[in-house]
Amino acid sequence: MRVVVAEDSVLFREGLVRLLQEKGHDVVAAVADAQALKDAVGEHLPELAIIDVRMPPTMESDGADAAAALRDDYPELGLLLLSQHIELRPVLSLVGTPGFGYLLKDRVLDLADFVAAVERVARGGSALDPEVVRSLVRSTSASALDALSERELDVLRLVAEGHTNTAIAEKLFLSGRTVESHMRSVFSKLGLDDDGSTHRRVLAVVTYLESR
Template sequence: MRAVIAEDSVLLRVGLVKVLEMGGFQVVAAVGDAEALLTAVEEHRPDLALVDVRMPPGFTDEGVRAALVIRRSWPRTAVVLLSQYVEERYAADLLAANTSGVGYLLKERVADVGEFVAAVRRVTDGGTALDPEVVAQLLVRRHSDPLERLTPREREVLGLMAEGRSNTGIAETLVVSDSAVAKHINSIFAKLDLPAADGDHRRVLAVLRFLGASPA
């Protein structure tokens, strides 16, 4: 798997290269701004772009805007945004633009190398990965219908779905059976008025509803 890294901090950029290489990725480019990122992605067509949210010249949302360009122009390239702080609207923007192969993680998550690499691999394989801190803030802030219909346990399950965890992963986290998780997820689909369809697609729609985003 080939990866491009965009991070303006030289020390963190070097660290990310090492972490990804330890995880089995081949880092084909490591750059410091959004313009260089787009050039690198166009040249290498990597499997993954690991992108800092705030980069030169403005240090606002340059990384997010570049990520959206990547998802439109090179949809086979998965994108993981890295942020210093929880800014869940960026996760919503990215998910609304595309419903697979996207992630939003806090930079502090890099310290847990195993968990970080697992999340990045999940995104590269077409899944999603949202930082638990982002999910925790959303659980506090999202209290409008139809989410009010969910029980505390269902909101917990939906939060873990938003992190990108599989049914088995949710079951292991909550120490319940796979069948119990499946029942909770079916109940979530019903309460969120999501019609019967492809299971993975409904999972993404449920997460988008949770984030308050609309699929493109």
């Protein structure tokens, strides 16, 4: 698997590169800022980018902002974001999309789980840190899943794995409209109103993940 690593801490970046190489992955570029990340992805077309949320030049959400831009330009690219502390605002638009992960940097110390998350995201799945899930799900309750039908749970499970509605329709042999209908029912049963500000798909996913 071809990987780009974007991390401004030299020691942490080199540690990630070494770990990935030891697991047989090809780190095609290791960079320290958001613009270099975009350039490296454009040049090497990797399958996965591992990105620090806070990077130069501003040391704010440059990494997350670059990830969002890369999602638009390279929709098949897996994105695994890392941060020292939970920062939800910069990543909300990406949570629940195919091939996305968000982990706290402490999770890298659990090598087996981290490598599994890397490979899952590269395949189009998801990987959310338990602390991220808890932060996202505070406004809803996992017990609400009891109200969902078996088919609605099937659909929500595939959403949590990062599949689009089109992919879900193909996997479950349903029409796209039927999948959309199931998702509307899921939102309704979970009490996720479409008020223009709530990320309903995100909250539905994290409700499911917290129940596992």
